[in-house]
């Protein structure tokens with residue numbers, strides 16, 4: 021990885037005697053889309069509030085673009101956008117008024133604010149509902165507006181805390197596409213979710229957080245490589261010599277089940293499958309059934325924490 025844009029070092033946070041964060045470390049490069057994955061209560065929101073200068077860590081430090089993040093450091097805030105888990109928008113204001121309100125908070129003035137307002141309404145797909153009160157919007161539209169107000173000041177880094185909570189599939193896709201677009205335009209994104217599949221599809225690098233600590237941080241393929249895949253076969257008549265030929269294929273573990281099926285664990289399912297099919301065809305053994313299972317992030321999470329993500 022190149023130089024760190026955001027550096028998080030040994031962050032602790034306690035609420036009274038309860039330790040919500042117990043020493044969090046990771047680095048994010050400029051322009052990355054970085055995933056923070058963890059079950060409910062893992063500490064994601066607590067961490068983001070520290071990284072957004074909304075609260076101070078009890079111990080440790082976070083540096084963004086060379087500046088220390090803290091409640092008292094106001095000058096760094098214009099670099100940061102946060103799409104909060106709780107909606108930040110005002111129901112009694114229209115979509116346009118919400119964007120203007122947050123734009124003014126960040127010091128934007130017309131004509132720049134006017135131009136920004138139009139651009140954001142268009143990009144979040146709410147131009148035709150610009151003059152309607154946000155309180156009348158669907159959950160998905162509110163989430164899109166919440167994202168719009170988070171980026172009104174063109175931040176360098178965007179924290180998204182569960183941005184698809186209560187969102188219909190159409191708005192969810194809109195949010196995904198918009199976040200990808202912002203990232204392509206150069207915005208660094210930290211995306212938190214307890215939905216594995218969202219993080220898996222959006223983020224090339226991911227930290228898994230549990231009980232207030234990063235328990236693993238790697239690229240998606242790196243995380244998936246922690247576990248082996250499984251190939252299950254049911255064969256026609258085969259001999260012990262056929263079995264030995266399969267066992268001789270390197271880097272796989274073969275177990276013959278009582279039910280007559282073969283279970284093969286391997287780090288590289290695709291490569292092993294080619295070798296297995298070649299051996300079977302050379303030895304004229306009939307392949308009756310074949311199932312493959314590649315490891316998923318969910319499997320990795322289960323392996324690391326001994327529990328499912330939505331426990």
Ligand SMILES: Nc1ncnc2c1ncn2[C@@H]1O[C@H](COP(=O)(O)OP(=O)(O)OP(=O)(O)O)[C@@H](O)[C@H]1O
Pocket residue numbers: 035038040058059060061062063064065066067105214
């Ligand atoms: N203000 C607070 N006072 C006391 N405990 C808190 C406070 N805020 C959070 N906690 C506790 O800290 C832990 C981490 O909470 P946090 O909201 O950061 O988790 P999370 O990973 O964002 O969870 P979720 O996905 O449910 O939002 C939880 O056990 C929570 O109950």
